[in-house]
Amino acid sequence: MKQTQLFMPTLREVPADAEVKSHQLLLKAGYIRPVSAGAFAYLPLAKRVLNKVESIVREEMAAVNANEMLVPEILPAELWQRSGRYATYGQDLYKFKNRQDRDFILGPTHEETFTELIGNDIKSYKKLPLLVYQIQSKFRDEGRPRFGLLRTREFIMKDAYSFTSDYEGLDRIFNQMEAAYRRIFDRVGLDYRVIVGDAGAMGGSDSKEFSAPAAAGEDTIVYSESSDYAANLEMAQDFYERVDRSAEPKQELKKIDTPNAKTIDELSQLLNQPADELVKTIIVQGPEGELAAVVTTGDFEVNLVKVQNFLGFPEVELADEAMVKEKLGASFGSLGPIGLPDDVRLLVDERAADLVNFAAGANEDGKHYININWDRDVALTAEQVGDFRTAKEGELAVDGKGKLAFTKGIEIGHIFKLGTKYSESLGAKVLDQNGRSVDIIMGSYGIGISRLLAAVSEQKADDRGLVWPASIAPYDVHIVPINLKDDDQAALAADLDKQVQAAGYDDLIDDRKERAGVKFADADLIGLPVRITVGKKASEGIVEVNLRESGESFEMPAADVVERLGEWLQK
Amino acid sequence: MKQTQLFMPTLREVPADAEVKSHQLLLKAGYIRPVSAGAFAYLPLAKRVLNKVESIVREEMAAVNANEMLVPEILPAELWQRSGRYATYGQDLYKFKNRQDRDFILGPTHEETFTELIGNDIKSYKKLPLLVYQIQSKFRDEGRPRFGLLRTREFIMKDAYSFTSDYEGLDRIFNQMEAAYRRIFDRVGLDYRVIVGDAGAMGGSDSKEFSAPAAAGEDTIVYSESSDYAANLEMAQDFYERVDRSAEPKQELKKIDTPNAKTIDELSQLLNQPADELVKTIIVQGPEGELAAVVTTGDFEVNLVKVQNFLGFPEVELADEAMVKEKLGASFGSLGPIGLPDDVRLLVDERAADLVNFAAGANEDGKHYININWDRDVALTAEQVGDFRTAKEGELAVDGKGKLAFTKGIEIGHIFKLGTKYSESLGAKVLDQNGRSVDIIMGSYGIGISRLLAAVSEQKADDRGLVWPASIAPYDVHIVPINLKDDDQAALAADLDKQVQAAGYDDLIDDRKERAGVKFADADLIGLPVRITVGKKASEGIVEVNLRESGESFEMPAADVVERLGEWLQK
Incomplete structure (x- = not known):
């Protein structure tokens, strides 16, 4: 190609509103131009990169027998009303009416569309498993689009969906897709980590996220410096081996005045005890007002996502201080496990559960108990104990191999075991081997194609400009x-x-x-x-x-x- | 590929609402499924055909040095307000608001988007010519989507745009694109005709349309049975050589009573003269109320598009009968060229201009003149004479080679010389060789990619099902x-x-x-x-x-x- 025939408008100056490296360089090198906030035109060089990325994705999808399809981007609202997401997806969903005043949306993802298509035509387990995918523009009405191709309102995604009649089939395809994703990200030249994700809004039971470490990333990834272990901060686990300290002598429980010890630091100083020998207690609230007290050692923070998953609630939040005061008789900073009302469930992090003679708030403002011992002072069963803490940098990773380190990461892919969430709500059923009608079991699998350009740029570019791996360079x-x-x-x-x-x-x-x-x-x-x-x-x-x-x-x-x-x- | 792993749901019955062959067979063979009215999912077999068509298009676009790009599908309304099309495009334009209450549209075509992109970055004639294209979903809120992939609300289009600093450059690219389009349609195995189109809504000066003859087509194509000549019915021309009959003896002008001769047939019977020796007169009205009387021989219909183009009006319509009666003193059926008011312009079709001693309405209800002769009875200059008739099947084609035949056709491509319509309204200018700021000269070039599947199906399928040319078959x-x-x-x-x-x-x-x-x-x-x-x-x-x-x-x-x-x- 002759450069005089190529639309490749390089700039001498970096546009002022471009904050991150990939955004700056993709603009400067004439790869992208904004058309509106969060919606970019891909100029010829960028389109060539996209085409090469898409070819790699197509090859790896073909290798796992995935069928390429293409569904409409405008979807009838009715489909999303039936799955429930029309109401729950929030403001990011583009909604509009057609000339006949019917409600439509612009698809941000297509679980519903594919569930409906497969459910309408597939009626027997004999026609399963099926694995389908598409590469297509998706739409999300971001409140604050930013960072160039990293957070946009219109983006190119490869979305895939699996349909099986049993969970073994789902597990097999999930594993094949994980392997395919690894090959894709290897081939496009990215450094990435496969992390334990939070299935969250997709409603699934299990998920893995592919994250590319980069300063511009919006997620915090926790990874082991010496192994493959990696997780989102919300899911990351440090290594802790339970210890039995029941043989240690138990001191006498005492309530003491602690008017100036509202924080762990203040209490630690007052009692001259390290934070890991004290506990902190917070109160969380479920969607229907259910309350739980969560106790961790003073050197860790409570992890609300772990608490939520443990409780099986769709969401939990920190309880309101005024309500807590009315219910427990004390404000934040003086809460503790002793004397909780019957309808406040107690959850204890395993590190805290192994303490003896420890201090905690007395559920009375300005008072703490010292020398608390589980069982003697507060009943505690194994079912109440778990990992409720947020992992910390420097702790041993849960696999016991290497210390945990934190980095920022860009989400480049995510695979989900959806189970029957969508097939159930949309009525996608097959007859199984025994002639019974059963919900189809699903998985969904996404790659942010346009975001990959930003991720590669973030990882590879230097002070002179972009650096493309040979596999996806616009020209060799x-x-x-x-x-x-x-x-x-x-x-x-x-x-x-x-x-x-x-x-x-x-x-x-x-x-x-x-x-x-x-x-x-x-x-x-x-x-x-x-x-x-x-x-x-x-x-x-x-x-x-x-x-x-x-x-x-x-x-x-x-x-x-x-x-x-x-x-x-x-x- | 194993068929058990392919999502290919063939049907035994043809869905009742599918009217045309391609729609029926693409549904029955498991190629497409509707998701909403006029929005189809392309199942794996169809997607493979689309991919092969797109590869052919990319190869032929690369051969003319066109750069592939990709622009957003959601566009700020402001861009279309500046070009004027936000108001004029009509109900087919999907409009919506984002969460910040800003107005957006879904792009049905992208003249504005590309004009703005090129205009912002290209400032000198030295960087031209440029030719860019994209393959992408487009949106048109059709009032009545129908015929499967032939008339949809969401469709895949290849749209290309050329930018040159002179009209010679535009002509050269226009010709290259016509040749590229011919190669594309040849390669996908279509029978097609290149016809003189009506640039119409695109606002251009010249256009060619590529039309695939098929019973399901919505346009009428007029073509020569013995040459390449083809045109839309609105633009088609028959062959007519002017004759000078001024030497023939002129009979005496007479006004006669014709109370029962309102139609040409009735007049022809009454006078015992063939229709081609009589004239009919209709009154048309321009956008600001301008009136013109158009005279043709009785055996042809008046062609409003030809009249409109001749007058240079953005639109013309038949005048209202009551208004005509008030203005001319007679109703439809008794109108004629003699005694028209001064502000009613007279246009005469060349066949009618060559008549002698002919009959026409007397602009008096129930009366006709016979033995009218131009000049003697009505002044007529060469500037008033033209081709104002709609071509008829069986006439000689305008190139004198073969008879005109009519067929239905599917529009599969269209190329337009746009000139400066968009660059002018959006301010896309370059400095020319003399340092003057001039509007960039544009062309636009479209192929209906998804519609090609329907067109090939219409032309090739037989009573057993679809028949794919090897070049685009899902599998060989x-x-x-x-x-x-x-x-x-x-x-x-x-x-x-x-x-x-x-x-x-x-x-x-x-x-x-x-x-x-x-x-x-x-x-x-x-x-x-x-x-x-x-x-x-x-x-x-x-x-x-x-x-x-x-x-x-x-x-x-x-x-x-x-x-x-x-x-x-x-x-």
Whole structure:
């Protein structure tokens, strides 16, 4: 491709409103332009990257026998009303009416659409399993779109859905999809972690999230420095082995005045005890007003997501202080496990459950108990004990291998075991082997295709510009003749252009009338893997090769270039 | 691909609401399913056809150096307000508000989007010409979506836009695009005609439409039986050579009573003169009330589009009869060219302009003049004479080669010279060679990708089902083992599957436990080009080959099949 025929408007200045590296560089290098807030045009270079990413996704989906489909983006509201999500999805759902005043939405995801399609046509377990996917624009009316392609209102997603008649089938496809996703992210050249996610709004039972570590990420990932373990902060677990301290001598329970000890730090100082030998107690509230007291050691925070999952509630929140005061007789900072009302359930983190002679609030403002011992002072059964704490950086990871580290990450993929949530609400059933009508079992599997461009840019770009892995670079080779009026340079550049294409690679040739400095700066900025500069030594058949990622640069005979391409462009 | 893993729900019954062949068969063969009125899901077989069509389009676009891009589908209303189309596009435009109450539309086409993108970044004629395109879902809120993929609310379109600094550049790209479109439609195996279109709503100066003749088409195409000439009915021209009959003796002008001759037939009978020796007169009205009387011979109808284009009005309509009666003093059926008010412009079709001693209404109810002669009785200049008639089947085509025939056609592509309509309203300017700021000159070029599936189905399908050209068939080869429990059949089918793929073709293997009759019926229905039946003679290495389009069927050694594929699958 000749650069003069390519719409590739590089900028000298970075637009002021671009906060993160990928946004800045994709704008500057002429890859994207905003059309409205959170809705971008992909210019030719970006579209070529998208096409290459999509090809890799299609190959890996074909390898697991997934069928490509394409469903409408405008969906009747009625479909989402039946699943319940029309009401619960919130303000991110684009809603509109057609000319006949019927309600429609723009699909942000398509569990309902595919459940309905498969449910209408598949009536027997004999026609299952089925695995289908599509690559398509999705819509989410983000309140605050930002960070370029990282948080947009219109984005390209690969969404896949599996339909099986049993959970073994679901598990098998889920595992195949995890493997396929690993291959896809490996092939596009991303550093990523597979983390235990929170199935959350998708309503599923199990999920794994693929996250690309990057400063611009909006999620906190907790990972082991020495193993594969990784999780979202909400789900991350540190390693803790229960200890039996029941043989230790039990001191006498005492209630003491602690008017100035409302925080763990203050209490720790007052009692001259480390925070991990004290407990903190918070009160959480379920959706129907159910209350629970959650006790952890003073050095950890309570993890509401773990508490919610343990309780099996759709949501929990911190209880209101005034209500707590009325119910328990004390404010935050003086709460504790002793003397809770009968209808306040007690949950104790395992680290706290192993303490002896520990201090806690007395449920009386300005008072704490010291020398509390479980069972003697508060009844505690094994069913009340669990992991209710938020993991901390530096703790041993739950697999016992390596310390936990925190990083920011970009969610690039997510796979969910949905079970029967959608098939049940939409009536997608098959007859099983015994002739009984059963709900189809589903999984859903997403990759943020357009977001991958941002994630790769965040991880790979340097101070000179973008750096594309060979597998998804817009072009493999950038041929840069310095002076096309020089016949030797023009002829050699044209010859290389032909040779590169004949060898099955694609190339861009900078045929602009620009100074060498401008050409080199633009070449670095757009980030093709191999640059071949055709300059004064063209008459001797010598060119300069620059490898963008490593920064290596060397002169060599033009005649030898093509046979080296395979080595420089490992895909 | 194994058929048991493919979502391909064929139906035994044709859904009752499917009126046209392509709609019926695409539903029956499991290619498409409606999700809402006019919005279809493309099931795996259809998606494979779409992908193959899109590959052909991408190859041919690359061949004319068009850059692929992708712009958002949600567009700020403001962009269309600036071009004026937000008001004029009508009810087909999907409009909605986002959560911040801002107005948006779903793009039905993207002249504005691309004009704005190019206009913002391109400031000099040196960066032109540019040719960009995208393949993307488009939206049109059709009042009455129908005929399956032929008239939908969401459809896939390839839209391209050219930007040049001069009209020579536009003409060159327009011609290249016409050639590219011809190659695309040739490759997908369509019979089509390139017709002179009416640029109409796109506001352009020149356009060509690509139309696929088919009974289900909604347009009437007029074409020559012996040449390339083709046009929309609104633009079609018959051949007419002017004759000078001024030497013929002129009879005396007479006004006669014709109380029962309101129609041409009645007048023709009364006067015993053929319709082509009489004239009819209609009154048309422009947008600001301008009136014109249009005179044609009695055997032709007045063509309002030709009149409108001649007058240069944005629209014309038939004048209201009551108004005409008040203005001219006579009702429809008694109108004529003699004695028109000064502010009623007279236009005369060339066939009528050559008549002598002809009859016409006297602008007095129940009266006609006979023996009218131009100049003597009504002044007529050359500027008032033109082609104002609608072409008729059986007339000689305007190129003098062959008779005009009418057929229904499906619009599959349309290319427009837009000129500066959009660049002017959106302020897309470049500096020209002389440093002057000039409006960029544009063209736009569309192909209805999803509609092509319907057009091919309409033209190719037979009473057994769909018939796909090899270039866009979902799979090249359908391997149909009769009984997979037979070891010879299973082994031979598996071997053929491998061989076909090794030769670079794709295949579907019917591994279902179904009767042979069901397998054959489904194979015919889905319409893959080559069927290889592996039956009882598998033990002898003999298979049966069926070619779907020609219906040819023969036995042959399985070992020779692969080397014949190239011949059977000419793409």
